[in-house]
Amino acid sequence: MADEVDIANELMDNEVSRALGKLRQGQSNIKTAGAKTCIECGEKMPQPRRQLGFNLCVSCAEDAERRKTLYL
Secondary structure (H helix, E strand, O other), rough: OHHHHHHHHHHHHHHHHHHHHHHHHHHHHHHOOOOEOOOOOOOOOOOHHHHHOOOOOHHHHHHHHHHHHHOO
16 A cells, blocks of 8 residues: 555656656747747747747746645
8 A cells, every 4th residue: 555655756756757748848849839839738929928038828837836836
């Protein structure tokens, strides 16, 4: 039977795998779409945001920040 540490490790492994998959997908999006789309959701990125070098739309960036604070 899994204890709390095993469950936590499995959750972290799943999160890391998901993040790596999105990173790989984002890298291919950047190559194919010229960074014109959000690497998280695929929505079109506004020109000013692209010029600043962002690769997430505002909504996805806010979600990423929320997720990050959960693991601090």
